[in-house]
Amino acid sequence: MTRQGRRPTRDDVARKAGTSTAVVSYVINNGPRPVSKATREKVLRAIRETGYRPNTVAQSLASGDSDMFALLVPDMTNPFLAQFARALGHECLLNGKTLLLGDAEDNAQHEVELLEAFQRQQVAGLVWYGVDQPLPLKAIQHFPRTAILLNQPETADPAPTQDGPRIRVTIDEYQQAYMATEHLAGHHRHNIAIVTGPTTRLNSRERLRGWKDALSKADLEPGQEIVTPYSREGGFKAASLLDDDMDAVFTTNALQAIGLLAGLTELGRTVPDDIAVATMNATDEARYLVPSLTSVQLPSTMLAMKIIQELLGQKTSAGNTIPVTPLLVRRHSCGCEQPGPVNH
């Protein structure tokens, strides 16, 4: 028989401890009023004996402040996002927060619905990696808390009037594309193709621009442009679309790279001998691809830490921007002999 199926409430604790309910709150929250040592002990014991756990729903309602942060991503099966989600969840756990997760499935409609749900849920902070750029900020116009915007371009329109702070994480898509392409050019590849996503998306266009500029800087003609979804399947199909005279490919996300590698292998083209490959937007799991994949990566653990600090109100970075420095990690797919990081 389980205490008639009802979880013990603060009142049960107060009764057992022989104190008022307010004191119980003061103990739990460590404030806002002081509590004598003796009383605190009594309360703590009562809590232990009853097995009391505060109801966060009631806490949220009363305080107008929840202990949940939300993360919204376009695709959870993207290794970069999975790893990032994990890092964020870790930081949340360390700080007594709960992470609400939304996977928009690359669908702008779903994305808005999830933002809607998060706001109804009164989340205390939002981390948003948008399906597309620029982010439809109107969907969080009245969100009264800090929102971390993960791929809002600097060139985007200024945010509409908004209720809460908006912190931008400046992930420079252009720069990452430039770095990866430049590295391929450094391997004396002359026909460097790009596999990128739908050009209706601004981030795709930024990546394209980075690729082009790097080529131009290296005095190379632009190679083949292949537009395909940001998925393993997209990369796989790209392999069969690739012209024979291309000797290198820059892919714009890890999923495409994974698919491309598989596709090239099935077609009997060897990487990196026949054709070199480098990508952006991968993580350390790229090390375990065959061949290991050279990639421009973001320090996701560090980033997660900074973001949570920001959401907790412990500002670490000046202004409304968190800078991120991409790192080029050399592995085998580009033709490097001795892999390793290069801070370019």
Place this chain on the structure above:
Amino acid sequence: MTRQGRRPTRDDVARKAGTSTAVVSYVINNGPRPVSKATREKVLRAIRETGYRPNTVAQSLASGDSDMFALLVPDMTNPFLAQFARALGHECLLNGKTLLLGDAEDNAQHEVELLEAFQRQQVAGLVWYGVDQPLPLKAIQHFPRTAILLNQPETADPAPTQDGPRIRVTIDEYQQAYMATEHLAGHHRHNIAIVTGPTTRLNSRERLRGWKDALSKADLEPGQEIVTPYSREGGFKAASLLDDDMDAVFTTNALQAIGLLAGLTELGRTVPDDIAVATMNATDEARYLVPSLTSVQLPSTMLAMKIIQELLGQKTSAGNTIPVTPLLVRRHSCGCEQPGPVNH
């Protein structure tokens, strides 16, 4: 100026509509009392005009019922779990639920803390893929709602007295291991090794048992047993530990398989010619590994649907068990010529 920064409440709507607050609730919830057509219209219009959105926190507190389900997994970077999480999130979205996500980071301590947080959050349902078997059910002993237990062995102790229904998804680890191993044996491989996880875990031991039994059934001696973490790195290291006379390897999760494939390649051993590989616990992404990875898979989309139905109280399966039928998907790593599914 944003309506002095306060989200409109039900009272604002009632005032604007010239009705009572109760009626607003009746409209929103479509019950429990009827509302005349005219009044309903007035309310709906007021809702539209104010931009009112119900506060789910308050709803939860009042109704004692939240609209959140929680998913707890040991490792979000495991492709199988990422895909499963995505499928669940999708179903939740379709049904107006929000998915809370927990990644225990393969740590039993974290796992319990997350369960604790979920219960404080008053989640309306729980899906739990445990770090280890059997699940520490005591952590949810007083959870008053349905919990779906994803890898609770049938042989486990009966659950302790509990408050809510406990539905077991019978994922037969033994059977999956058996199927994969049997398939390798069918390729006339005679020295079939296993790469499995810590044998302190029951699921590892079940997988080991399935492997052994399949070998014995095929009149083969047990091959090498390699115990390593369920991670890419673990699989990678396993490659270098593998004896030269092994001509096949069965890995017990996708991460290990990915690492193993990479490790074997770096060592110059070709798959499947030198050595065949098959795994359990992978997903369709195995198709894009190099070589494509033969695997025993679970129908995760279907499973997610069934689970959400169950959590919504629309029982589809009889009893307290949801059966899952694993599927062997033949790809190239095992030596098959023409890949495809085999319902064995």
Place this chain on the structure above:
DNA sequence: TTGAAAGCGCTAACAT
């Protein structure tokens, strides 16, 4: 069919 009002469990201002 509608409205008034008593909670849901908690926070925190105010009183003691």
Place this chain on the structure above:
DNA sequence: ATGTTAGCGCTTTCAA
């Protein structure tokens, strides 16, 4: 230092 109590926004019983 501790207690009392008015909300937080909503659901739902009960009365009209």
